[in-house]
Amino acid sequence: MLPVKKTSKSRTRTRRSHHALKPVNYSICRKCGKAKLPHAMCDCGYVNPSFSINIAENE
Ligand SMILES: [Zn+2]
Numbered sequence: 020m021l022p023v024k025k026t027s028k029s030r031t032r033t034r035r036s037h038h039a040l041k042p043v044n045y046s047i048c049r050k051c052g053k054a055k056l057p058h059a060m061c062d063c064g065y066v067n068p069s070f071s072i073n074i075a076e077n078e
Contacts, residue, residue: 045054050065064072 044057046057047053048055048061048063048065049068050071051061051063053061053063055061060066060072062074064074066072
C-alpha cells in the first residue's frame, strides 16, 4: 500500500516538532558532590540522608 497523498512539509515538520531530545536531568550527590541520576544510588553508595551503602573499593 502506498500513501494516498504526499505529506506536506508543514505536516512533516509539525510531527517532528516533538522529536527534540531534552537534556538529561542530573542531581548532585550530597556526600561526594558528583552528578548522579535522581532516585539512583551514587557511585559512592549514597542514596538519601537516611540510607546509604558502604561500598568497599576492590582495586
Ligand atoms: Zn556520591
